[in-house]
Amino acid sequence: MKSSVATPPYTLNHPRWYRKRVSTYWWLLRWEYLRFVLREISSVFVAWFVVLTIVQIYAVSRGPDAYAEFQDFLKNPFVLALNVISFFFVVFHSITWFNLSARAMAIRIGGKRVPGFLISGPNFAAWLVISALIAWLLLRE
Amino acid sequence: MDAQPTKLRIEPLLWLLFSAGGGVAAFFIPIHLFILGIAAPLGLTKATDYASATAFLAFPIVRFYLFVLCSLPLFHAAHRIRYTLYDGLQIKHLNEVIAACCYGGAVLGTVIAGYLLWSFQ
Amino acid sequence: MADTIKLEISRYSPETDAAPHFQSFEVPFRRDWVVLDALNYIKDKQDGSLTYRWSCRMGICGSCGMLVNGEPKLTCATFLADYAPASIRVEPLRNFPIVRDLVIAMNDFMRKFQKMKPWLIRKEEKPVSEGEYLQTPEQLDAYKQFSMCINCMLCYAACPVYGLDPLFAGPAAIALAQRYNLDSRDQGAKDRFPVLSQHDAIWGCTFVGECTRVCPKHVDPAGAIQQYKLTAALDWVKSVVMPWGGK
Missing domain, CATH: 3.10.20.30 (Beta-grasp domain)
Known part of the structure; x- marks a missing residue:
């Protein structure tokens, strides 16, 4: 691309354009950009949860002692703090995901586009039902 | 004009995995993380004990569920981390390396999860 | 005051x-x-x-x-x-x-617009004597939102991806391509597909959503791009499941 070449000096028929390089910290300069980057960073905590789950399965497969060790590991204050932070990020992911997916889908009924809240609304409802169901399955006596 | 032959591209597959993983993560992960990582260690709810954990894992459907819960969100995370590194740090020249590490990590995690769940007694 | x-x-x-x-x-x-x-x-x-x-x-x-x-x-x-x-x-x-x-300087923006073939593409033009191409209000509604663009370039100024990667096709150009793809009179979706399915076009977008927020005409370019990603992904699935299906 020509555009990456250093700007030549000004001449009458060759205007000298001023190009500004995007700052490395562009995502800190505006709240909207920061919110976007936080949304993307939520995926790191999603990955952390998966790692935790894999370690848990591994612990179970190795026997009761390994599993008890894993549960002690979860009680470590640093791990607990990390999990609290992760929880906020994954909830942030869920909320933004349902809101954005309503915009990514153009569902038409009778020639009219279904408004976004009619798509995100049922998603939020399903999220609550699924969460309640999982909690019941895991916590029932 | 870009008259490239319409070959099979990888982007649609990566995007489908990203979207599926994002959906799975949005619906299922918060409650799991809350119970496993916060409520149980703090004693707010009972922790799943070893006997019930093995009982759960004895069901093939639970193992399949856990496999999906691990693999798809990993591809979701790999996709987002890749783009965030690429845009946030402006390291476009490392594109291939970043992509290989991110998706490679997701594949590795999927294989590990699959192996553990498959070989579970 | x-x-x-x-x-x-x-x-x-x-x-x-x-x-x-x-x-x-x-x-x-x-x-x-x-x-x-x-x-x-x-x-x-x-x-x-x-x-x-x-x-x-x-x-x-x-x-x-x-x-x-x-x-x-x-x-x-x-x-x-x-x-x-x-x-x-x-x-x-x-x-x-x-x-x-x-x-x-808007040269780059104009070039990107042109690449999207933003005009009605017909396999065969019908003669003028046969009259105009008719369209129902529902068919108009399918693309009307994307046709409201006034090329003000606010979405390009709001888009961090365009700032970071000047090769990125950008919000308005992709929304404009969708405007023609969704037009019942147009038959050029296959011609636009190779341009749109580049990494520098739809797959470069990370759905920051700022383009839609700043758009003075409520065109929703971010929505247009995600909707096209879905179309392209389903096309891809179709071509994998049925490779013999005519392209």
Whole structure:
């Protein structure tokens, strides 16, 4: 691309354009950009949860002692703090995901586009039902 | 004009995995993380004990569920981390390396999860 | 309320300046004035060398887009009263090369528009004697939102991906391609597919969503891009499941 070449000096028929390089910290300069980057960073905590789950399965497969060790590991204050932070990020992911997916889908009924809240609304409802169901399955006596 | 032959591209597959993983993560992960990582260690709810954990894992459907819960969100995370590194740090020249590490990590995690769940007694 | 308001305007003269700098102007504060009125006042009464683009003053021509306090805005629809008594910063649109003062170079943008083949493509034109291509209100509604674009480039100024990767096709161009893809009279979706399915087109977008937020015509380019990603992904699935299916 020509555009990456250093700007030549000004001449009458060759205007000298001023190009500004995007700052490395562009995502800190505006709240909207920061919110976007936080949304993307939520995926790191999603990955952390998966790692935790894999370690848990591994612990179970190795026997009761390994599993008890894993549960002690979860009680470590640093791990607990990390999990609290992760929880906020994954909830942030869920909320933004349902809101954005309503915009990514153009569902038409009778020639009219279904408004976004009619798509995100049922998603939020399903999220609550699924969460309640999982909690019941895991916590029932 | 870009008259490239319409070959099979990888982007649609990566995007489908990203979207599926994002959906799975949005619906299922918060409650799991809350119970496993916060409520149980703090004693707010009972922790799943070893006997019930093995009982759960004895069901093939639970193992399949856990496999999906691990693999798809990993591809979701790999996709987002890749783009965030690429845009946030402006390291476009490392594109291939970043992509290989991110998706490679997701594949590795999927294989590990699959192996553990498959070989579970 | 004060009867004047301060404007800090980005100035750049390619003949003398190495980089843009801000210059302050004091203009009368009037409730019914927009930023563009203030710029016109400055050019008429204070500094005739101030350079900027404008035409219709009513949000249709799309030429007066600038950054107002860092936010991409049509200056003809941005009232001074919304910022007074604080001063207002006016800068040229972000992510574009600056030609002079508030004027940016739009060559790249125009090139990207052209690439999308933004016209009705027919396999066979029917003769004029057979009449026009008819369209129902429902068929019009399918693409109408995307046809409202006035090419003001605010979405390009809002898009961090375009700023970071100048090869990215950008919000308005992809929305425009969708405008024709979804038009019942058009048969060119397959011609646009190779351009749209590049990494530099739809797959470069990370759904920041800023383009949609700043759009003065509620075109929702971010929605258009995600919707096309879904279309392209389903196409891909179809071509994997049924490789023999005619393309």
